[in-house]
Amino acid sequence: MAIAMALLLAIGIGDARAADQATPGQAAAAAVRDDGIQTELPNAPPSPEPAGAPFSLSGSALNISLWIAILCAAAVLAYFIADILPRGGIARRSRWGTATDAADPLAPRGGEAVPAAADQLAQQGRFAEAIHALLLQGLSDVRKRLDLRFADSLTSREIVRRGGLPGGAQRALRDIVERVERAYFGTHPTGAEDYRTCREHYEALRQALREGARA
Numbered sequence: 001m002a003i004a005m006a007l008l009l010a011i012g013i014g015d016a017r018a019a020d021q022a023t024p025g026q027a028a029a030a031a032v033r034d035d036g037i038q039t040e041l042p043n044a045p046p047s048p049e050p051a052g053a054p055f056s057l058s059g060s061a062l063n064i065s066l067w068i069a070i071l072c073a074a075a076v077l078a079y080f081i082a083d084i085l086p087r088g089g090i091a092r093r094s095r096w097g098t099a100t101d102a103a104d105p106l107a108p109r110g111g112e113a114v115p116a117a118a119d120q121l122a123q124q125g126r127f128a129e130a131i132h133a134l135l136l137q138g139l140s141d142v143r144k145r146l147d148l149r150f151a152d153s154l155t156s157r158e159i160v161r162r163g164g165l166p167g168g169a170q171r172a173l174r175d176i177v178e179r180v181e182r183a184y185f186g187t188h189p190t191g192a193e194d195y196r197t198c199r200e201h202y203e204a205l206r207q208a209l210r211e212g213a214r215a
Contacts, residue, residue, distance in 0.1 A: 114133055114136070114137035115199070115202065118131070118134050119199075121133065122192065122195045127190040127195045128183040130195050130198075131179055131190065131198040134176060134198050135156065135180050137202070138172075138176055138205050141205065141206060142165065142173065145210075157177060159173075160174045165208075166211070167208075168205075168207070168211070169209050172202070172208060173201075175197075175198075176198050176201050179194055180198075182194075
């Protein structure tokens with residue numbers, strides 16, 4: 001019996017010494033753990049966004065908006081360029097014409113002055129220049145009467161072939177073109193008879209254009 005009491009006393013003394021040897025931190029942790037005290041905060045809910053926060057676009061959204069604006073501007077520019085440039089060499093003129101042209105494309109201010117000047121050239125014996133002046137005025141009459149615009153690269157023959165002229169106007173203009181070509185590139189000199197013929201073709205051209213406009 002005395003021996004058992006001695007053993008228990010020795011064990012108690014050992015536990016007390018072990019407790020005395022524990023560090024203060026270990027002792028505090030053990031005390032908190034034994035009492036069931038919570039040592040970690042629970043998962044906190046996400047904080048709500050402040051009301052009235054300004055809307056912001058990401059970088060990719062801004063890039064997309066910028067490209068859309070660029071494409072729209074390019075489409076508008078292409079539309080106006082297509083409306084200005086001739087299509088296939090010949091195109092309709094712009095709607096923005098002067099009031100005088102719209103009222104009478106063959107008004108005396110241009111339609112009669114050039115033939116009168118051509119007559120004067122013919123009287124001076126300058127027949128090649130005279131029929132060339134008639135050709136230029138005839139092309140101007142076609143452009144105004146049919147509301148066409150010619151590309152600078154087109155020749156007179158191409159205009160006759162592709163201009164969509166009425167039958168009588170096309171024949172008259174073609175005859176003038178052929179005589180001008182012979183005058184400048186042929187071996188036969190241009191004379192008074194050539195000019196009279198071109199003058200008749202020019203009047204036939206103007207008459208055909210008037211009839212085509214009324215049709």
